[in-house]
Amino acid sequence: MRSGNPRLRQVAAAAQYAGLGVLAVGTTFPFVWLFATSLRSTGTVVSFPPVLIPHPPTLANYAGVWATMPLARFFANTVYITGVGILLTVVVSAMAGYPLARMRFPGRDVIFYAIVGSLMLPQHVGLILNFVTLMRLHMVDTYAAVYLPSAASVFGIFLLRQAYLTIPAEIEDAARIDGAGEFRLWGQIMLPLVAPALATLAIIEFSGYWNSFLWPLIVLKSPEKFPLAVGLLYLSGLFAYNTRYIAAGAVLMTLPTIAVFLALQRYFLRGITIGAVK
Amino acid sequence: MTAYLFLLPALVLLATFTFYPVIFGTALSLFEYNVISPPRFVGAANFRQMVADRYFWIALGNSVKYLAVVPVLQGCAILLALWVHRSARGIGWLRAAYYLPVVTSIVVVGIVWRWLYDDAGLINFVLLRLGLARGPIHWLASPGVALYAVMFVTLWKGLGYYMAIYLVGLEAIPPGYAEAAAIDGAGALQRLWRVTLPLLRPSILLAATLPATYTMFYYMFDQAFGALHMGYAAALGVVLAVVTIGLSIASFRLLREGGLSYY
Secondary structure, X not given: OOOOOHHHHHHHHHHHHHHHHHHHHHHHHHHHHHHHHHOOOOOOOOOOOOOOOOOOOOOHHHHHHHHHOOHHHHHHHHHHHHHHHHHHHHHHHHHHHHHHXXXXXXXXXXXXXXXXXXXXXXXXXXXXXXXXXXXXXXXXXXXXXXXXXXXXXXXXXXXXHHHHHOOOHHHHHHHHHOOOOHHHHHHHHHHHHOHHHHXXXXXXXXXXXHHOOHHHHHHOOOHHHOOXXXXXHHHHHHOOOOHHHHHHHHHHHHHHHHHHHHHOHXXXXXXXXXXXXX | OHHHHHHHHHHHHHHHHHHHHHHHHHHHOOEEOOOOOOOEEOOOHHHHHHHHOHHXXXXXXXXXXXXXXXXXXXXXXXXXXXXXXXXXXXXXXXXXXXXXXXXXXXXXXXXXXXXXXXXXXXXXXXXXXOOOOOOOOXXXXXXXXXXXXXXXXXXXXXXXXXXXXXXXXXXXXOOHHHHHXXXXXXXXXXXXXXXXXXXXXXXXXXXXXOOOOHHHHHXXXXXXXXXXXHHHHHHHHHHHHHHHHHXXXXXXXXXXXXXXXXX
């Protein structure tokens, strides 16, 4: 695009790449360091000089943390809460987005603006009352208390509504001529067409539920119901002196999210795209 | 009729866990309530108590100072988005690297950065080795430094997210605009300032409405679930909401007034 000395341009491009590379090291380095620490056989994470390549590397910390903490239990809890949470959010959004996009009925616009407008409400105040509500429903210290309050996602409903809007009217008309009822039309024609949006929502909700921490900490009382994030916090208080154990626990907690993100990163970015369309 | 059936689950959940708690939570700010005995109406007493509460002012002050991270974060994210908005080998991996902190649990982030900031941690080690510090800096213990140290972690964790938002915004801008400006003799900086940034404004508006006021937030949580002062916590939440919404509106107006007006 620009004219100029080609040699100079090469140098500039190389410098830019170097800058981007340094930044990438900055964002990923803490993970590398955490991993290295989890493989060390002696010492603590705060040692002079810092150890980046443990010799010899060992898996003893993983075995140790697995033996001392009910990590398998925490892991199962997290998988359960995340799985049910995602499923509920996707189903609720897939249902609610449909009439908002493709049906005419009294109150549609009011309902839509009320849903979207709820983002402007003081949500933090709501959290206090949610605890009281769950207490009255005798649901404190249940898994449902963790995922139910976030099961209806405004973002999800909006995302699915946008997806339904893009389906051409001809497809709907053809299905109606073939005699499909409203529920069959939705289940057999519309849902498969918004599958990419459903996948995007599921993936975005994955990291939300998997990493959720403050709310489970408030509504869960018994340690055997803790998800990993809360368990890890507990662990870091319990083993403050054994940073290698904590590092191993942190790696175990982080690996699934990194794996899901790297495998499906296209969907992550697309989710933000759709969310950004005003 | 079917339409309402489709909407029913979402509306029941939203009514129970979003609308009801926000409306009654706001009302609760006028009551004294400790969960055990029934709520007692106290009028504006919670707000009067707040004015006299030293910790409220500290938390509010820190929240407002902390908000300084928002423009810094946005600026860095825009620059980064402009930088990675190209098709080059490995650019996808670089973007993924910047996004990694976004998907990481805040608990893990907290653990790692507490170690990095430790007196004997890596950051102090490097600074001492390079002779940039005479003794270890107490990153998280000294009041003057701690807030900035935490702000840096916010920057580190949020950069990738906002980069992605701006990247999407950049991809929506037809390349013809910048080319036309270049033909008209606009330099690179002028093209950025007068063409690209104004066109990015919808994305900036989107990002600027999400300010983080954690210090107030945690004080509220502590009052609600630590001390069981539910009414007082609700009052804190109301003030927090007013501050947040007020600052969002201010940033909206600021962005709308500075620059072009075709939005």
